[in-house]
Amino acid sequence: MPDRLRLKAGLVLAGSDLQPIKDGAILIEAGRIAAVGGDDGVPHPEECEPHDLGDVTLMPGMIDAHMHTFGVDSTQLHLLATEREPYRAARALNELAGMLRAGFTSARCLGSTIGPDVRRAIDDGLAEGPRLKVAGGFISSTSGTWDSRSVSLSAARLSGEVADGTDGLLQAVRQRVREGADFIKLGLSKGGVHDRYHAWGDDPLRQVATYSLEEVAAAVEEAHRNRLLVSAHAIGEEPVRLAIEGGVDIVEHGYGISPETRSTLAAKGTIVVSTISQLHFHRAAYEAYRYPQWERDVYERHWTIMQRDFKLGLRAAVRYALGTDLIGGPTHPLHEAATEFLLAVEWGMTEREALRAGTMLAAEALGIASQTGSIEVGKAADIVALNGNPLIDIKAVKNPVLVVKEGRVLRLTSPA
Ligand SMILES: [Zn+2]
Numbered sequence: 001m002p003d004r005l006r007l008k009a010g011l012v013l014a015g016s017d018l019q020p021i022k023d024g025a026i027l028i029e030a031g032r033i034a035a036v037g038g039d040d041g042v043p044h045p046e047e048c049e050p051h052d053l054g055d056v057t058l059m060p061g062m063i064d065a066h067m068h069t070f071g072v073d074s075t076q077l078h079l080l081a082t083e084r085e086p087y088r089a090a091r092a093l094n095e096l097a098g099m100l101r102a103g104f105t106s107a108r109c110l111g112s113t114i115g116p117d118v119r120r121a122i123d124d125g126l127a128e129g130p131r132l133k134v135a136g137g138f139i140s141s142t143s144g145t146w147d148s149r150s151v152s153l154s155a156a157r158l159s160g161e162v163a164d165g166t167d168g169l170l171q172a173v174r175q176r177v178r179e180g181a182d183f184i185k186l187g188l189s190k191g192g193v194h195d196r197y198h199a200w201g202d203d204p205l206r207q208v209a210t211y212s213l214e215e216v217a218a219a220v221e222e223a224h225r226n227r228l229l230v231s232a233h234a235i236g237e238e239p240v241r242l243a244i245e246g247g248v249d250i251v252e253h254g255y256g257i258s259p260e261t262r263s264t265l266a267a268k269g270t271i272v273v274s275t276i277s278q279l280h281f282h283r284a285a286y287e288a289y290r291y292p293q294w295e296r297d298v299y300e301r302h303w304t305i306m307q308r309d310f311k312l313g314l315r316a317a318v319r320y321a322l323g324t325d326l327i328g329g330p331t332h333p334l335h336e337a338a339t340e341f342l343l344a345v346e347w348g349m350t351e352r353e354a355l356r357a358g359t360m361l362a363a364e365a366l367g368i369a370s371q372t373g374s375i376e377v378g379k380a381a382d383i384v385a386l387n388g389n390p391l392i393d394i395k396a397v398k399n400p401v402l403v404v405k406e407g408r409v410l411r412l413t414s415p416a
Contacts, residue, residue, distance in 0.1 A: 004029050004048040005381075005407060008039055010055040011389055016360050016374045018059065018352055020391065026058060028381040031407035036375055051409075056401055057389050059355065060374050061105025061130075061382035063362035064337045066252055066273045066323025069096065069112045069132070074331045075289055081151050081159065089114045093121060095328050096129030098335035101411050103400040105382035106131040107337075108183075108323070108366050110231060110252060111138040111146070113159070116180035128410065131382075133366045135185035135231065136176045137161040139169070139219065144210035145187025145199055145233055166218035169211075173222040183367065184223040186216065186248065188232045189239035197298045200235065204256035204305040207236025216246030229367055231273075235302075237261060244270065250365055252323070255302075255309035259316075262309070266316045271365050274310065274357070276343040278325035278332070279303045285331040310347050320344070321365040322358035338397040345394045352391055381407040 005028040012024030014036050025042035027035040035042045044050070071088030072079040092114060099107065107130040109115040115134030122129040138161045140146040147156050156162050163172035173184055190210050191201030201207045211219075216232075223230045229250060232243040236256040243251050244264055251265065254272035265272060282299045285291065291299075313320065324340045326332040344354040363373025372380045383404040388396030403410045 004045055005404075005409070006042070006044065006048050006050045007053060007058060007383070007385075007404075008051065009053045009058045009385060011057040012036065012375065013057065013059040013355070013391070014375045016356075016376065018355055018374075018391070020389075024058065026375060026381070026383065028404070028407045031381055033375060033377050033379050033381050036377060053385050053402065056385045056387060057396065058375065058383055058385050059390060060359040061372070061384050061403065061405065062103045062338060062341075062358050062397065063366065063373060064099070064104055064107040064130070064324050064326070064340070064358075065271075065321040065362040065365040066110050066275055066325050067107050067334060067337065068325070068327045069109045069115050069118045069134070070327050071095075071112070071114060071118075072328070074327050074329060077327070078148070078150055081148070081155065085114050085117075089118055089121070092118050092328070093127040093129060095334045096122065096132075097127065098333070099337055100128055100130050100403060100405065101400075102335040102338055103384040103386075103397065103403055104130045104337055105384070105403065105405045106133070106363065106366055106368065106372060108132070108362075109134040110233075110323075110325075111135050111185045113137045113161075120180075131368075131372070131405070133182040133368070134180075135183055136179045136181040138185055138187055139163050139172045139176070140187040141210045141215075143190070145190045149198070164215075166215055169215050169219040170222050173219055173226070177226050177228070181228065183229045183231060184219065186211070186219060186230060186232045188216065188234045188242050188248075189236050196294060200298070200302065202298050202301070204235050204302050207239055207256060209238045209242050211242065213242060213246055216242055216248065220247040240265075244268070252325075253306075254313075255306045257309060259312075262313060262316045262318060265313075266318045269319055271319050271321050271361060272313065273321050273323035273365060274340060274344060275323050275325035276306065276310070276347065277337070277340045278327075279306060280339065280343055281326070281332045281336070289331060307347055314348050319361060320349075320357050321361040322354065323362065323365070341390075341394050341397045351394045354394060355390055
């Protein structure tokens with residue numbers, strides 16, 4: 001395969017603001033974008049594989065700023081505590097291959113003990129998948145976000161995901177560093193004592209904070225010392241304030257908050273990751289998977305407040321990155337990640353805003369905005385070709401005909 005590749009297409013969305021170039025072309029050399037512009041202005045080197053893709057749109061590869069490489073059946077998450085990791089990794093890698101074929105060239109795993117090894121297998125070229133940035137295991141307080149009471153506390157501690165006190169948090173952060181985490185994930189909100197849906201809480205407006213400010217600040221300081229960003233699962237006023245005051249870099253979910261907290265997020269430019277798909281796919285599965293009524297009620301409460309706050313957040317100029325919080329099949333398949341773009345537009349983003357939130361801003365959340373997230377000279381050639389123009393009809397993101405990751409063509413079907 002030649003080291004050079006030239007893609008020609010009816011439309012190219014170039015630069016960080018996705019400027020449409022009609023009859024555009026992209027020259028790729030050694031996995032990087034060497035030139036982009038109108039077809040006339042992009043050179044035709046001799047040793048070069050040309051692809052005239054016809055009437056398609058080339059846009060940056062999509063980036064999911066929040067997903068999980070769990071590798072267990074999504075309807076049986078209790079298996080995370082017992083299922084063997086080799087099986088989980090095999091299952092996760094299969095799902096990640098589907099995600100890449102769906103146009104996602106990068107993704108951020110917000111908690112899974114197998115994340116670092118799954119990332120390594122992809123980086124080593126042993127398996128196909130998006131470029132991953134991973135948190136490794138969650139960090140949760142005793143009784144916190146992911147400390148499930150369905151297993152004994154001693155079993156929960158064995159996972160290494162439960163940490164308390166500033167010393168415990170320092171140790172947990174250092175363990176993640178040792179395991180190869182790219183960033184740190186803290187759980188800062190949970191439901192009350194008798195909530196049946198403990199991890200997310202029965203009600204987004206009645207969330208309990210899981211750590212003291214001192215504990216959060218200690219974890220953040222240690223992460224930053226190691227040059228890692230910190231993400232927090234935070235729903236509800238008190239937990240989101242705790243994230244902001246504790247110095248957390250990126251807020252996951254981030255709804256159920258006051259106007260004042262919304263203004264603070266906007267003024268600080270903190271990225272909030274959208275995660276609409278998580279609830280959308282639960283709702284889509286109610287009937288087929290026979291969700292009990294109480295659980296549907298919980299998701300409906302979250303759905304209402306998430307939608308309300310997303311719209312208010314857009315008006316307040318909160319910086320949203322698109323992330324799905326998909327966890328795998330059968331209910332939350334990773335290859336459906338592009339649905340987040342459609343949901344974001346349904347909830348009030350313009351097509352261009354949604355495309356930027358799922359490329360440039362998501363790249364920023366992954367800490368790789370200088371390397372990918374837009375079609376610009378010098379960046380990695382992470383590109384997806386779509387049937388249709390997503391600036392006019394966002395549904396086009398569901399129709400990739402070709403995916404390029406670091407200059408490697410991963411799928412090529414003849415455009416319709
Ligand atoms: Zn998540």
